[in-house]
Amino acid sequence: MWGIRLIYNSEISLSRQIFLSFMERILTGEIKQGEALPSTRELAKGLGVSRNTVCEAYDMLWTEGYIVSRQGAPSRVANGLHIKHKKAESPKDKKREQAQVLWDFKTGQPDLTHFPWQLWSQIMREAACELPIRELEYSGPKGYEPLCEEIAQWLFRSRSMEVSPEDIFITSGATQAIRLLVEILHKDGQPFALENPSHPGIRTVITDKGYPLLWMPVDGQGADISILKDKEISAVYVTPSHQFPLGGILPARRRAMLLSLAIEKNFYVIEDDYDSEFRYSGAPISPIYSMDSSHVIYVGTFSKTMFPALRLGFAVIPKPLQGKWKHYRNYMDVQNPVFEQAALAKFLQKRKMDKHVQHMRRIYGEKRNILLSSIEHTFGPSAHPWGDDSGLHVALQFPGMEFGYQFVRDCRETGIRVSPLPRYCLTQTEHTDKLLMGYGHLNHIQIQEGIRVLHQLIKFNNPQV
The missing domain is CATH 3.40.640.10 (Type I PLP-dependent aspartate aminotransferase-like (Major domain))
Known part of the structure; x- marks a missing residue:
């Protein structure tokens, strides 16, 4: 009746389901302003619910201003409630679905697989109990x-x-x-x-x-x-x-x-x-x-x-x-x-932090060595790392090359995520021959394979590499 469909095993009460159904149809204009609603007795009979359930729904509609009522007259929809929604415009050019990132050289990401999660959970419980x-x-x-x-x-x-x-x-x-x-x-x-x-x-x-x-x-x-x-x-x-x-x-x-x-x-x-x-x-x-x-x-x-x-x-x-x-x-x-x-x-x-940092310093040092040795083996003298022997990323310089937006797109389509240095600069014309590569969260195989695929991609665009 009145397009109301009740779900009897729902966590939402029947009275609120009736209220929500009327509210939605009033706001969309399906039920016009000033239109009379059925009596509580009539609606209860049509829906097969108690009159008290319908009265509770009508009371919610009246309390929130969706209907007006007078003694001896039917409840009517209040004025000014129809909301006209604009249809969402579909984009003219749908973005191509990006390929899955298989070798993600994003920066600033630690290796979470080596964190002592069980110990941390225990300490969290202790802290909560002792606080x-x-x-x-x-x-x-x-x-x-x-x-x-x-x-x-x-x-x-x-x-x-x-x-x-x-x-x-x-x-x-x-x-x-x-x-x-x-x-x-x-x-x-x-x-x-x-x-x-x-x-x-x-x-x-x-x-x-x-x-x-x-x-x-x-x-x-x-x-x-x-x-x-x-x-x-x-x-x-x-x-x-x-x-x-x-x-x-x-x-x-x-x-x-x-x-x-x-x-x-x-x-x-x-x-x-x-x-x-x-x-x-x-x-x-x-x-x-x-x-x-x-x-x-x-x-x-x-x-x-x-x-x-x-x-x-x-x-x-x-x-x-x-x-x-x-x-x-x-x-x-x-x-x-x-x-x-x-x-x-x-x-x-x-002193668990001291132990964890000491442990991770060794692990990250090994990963950095794997990255640099893979770069040296794959690129030879055409790639030059910048900076101190520290951190979770390396800035790589490829003299004579330029890495722009098209290169980033080509990398993503190949399954690689890298960051050209210009995105960190005042202008896009600075450090165009450098890539920023994070390695902290990657394992040894991911690092080696990622460098190999990156070399193939760069060599395709720069045969002299």
Whole structure:
């Protein structure tokens, strides 16, 4: 009756099914405004349900304004409810279905198969059981204090950094830290200085706010700091321990110049230390923060040391900025979930992080060696790796070649995902002879096969290779 079909074994009550059926037909105009609905007794008889069920449905329609009723008169559809929907236009050119990615050289992806998931689950359970009830209240923008204390000790063990726990603020990864710092450090009319090339996400965070940028050229030793000498800027963002994406290490002379300018011109340096745990020849590089912490904001994350979905990072905030940080964080999302913070504190306190990083450093070092030896064996002198012996990616230079959008499309159709360097640059005409290749999440066979297929594809387009 009235096109209403009831499902008796549904989790939705019969009265609500009647309500939803009328609502949908009223909104689409199938039932016109002013049209009278059947009496509750008539509809109940036609549907084979109790009158109380229909009365409950009509009451919902009346309460939400879909019908109007008067004593002794039939219920009628209210005015102004018909919503005219435009039909979705089908695209003129359907995108071709992309081939399955078989060899995915994306960057920044750790190997999750070696993470101690059983141990982590156990620690999560322990943290949940031991967490005091008071920690389930709003705790504010600082973060779980035991985690701040463990991070301070972790930084001392892994990087020889002396940091007070009261200066450590927990974040939802490094991206949130950068977004907050852009808000805090912005000065009207003064640009943020970024490396060129750099991660597109960083410049997006800044340009989305409409703030200007100043680009620092990058060579084999990182950013050229001299370009800042005569400039007034809001802040400088750098990746000094392993420049992303080219991989250079910012030398002490450039670091000293950057700190001197920061003190002289009163700006802050945002130091993003995104993967310095994974260095395969020697100890991790000392951060700029260790030289002078007065004008440096150190940003770290556990996305690569543990797993990206954890969404926990931290920032070491100088005291003059802590008031603003708390204000902006309070009105962003207040705090991170406490259970993950408590578990991570235990993971660090039990030295499980130290053991895991040591284990993964060996595994990633082997993968890097497999990648580089495969490249040397396959490409010979026509491919040249850039950067320090660290991290989870390699920048490869192929002198005399150019890799554009067509090359990326050809790779995807072949089942390969690689990133040409120009997508990380100010313009698409820079570093056109370089590819960025991540390897952390790939096994040895995937690396070797992927390099072989990549060589065939490049050789097809460049017979001289």
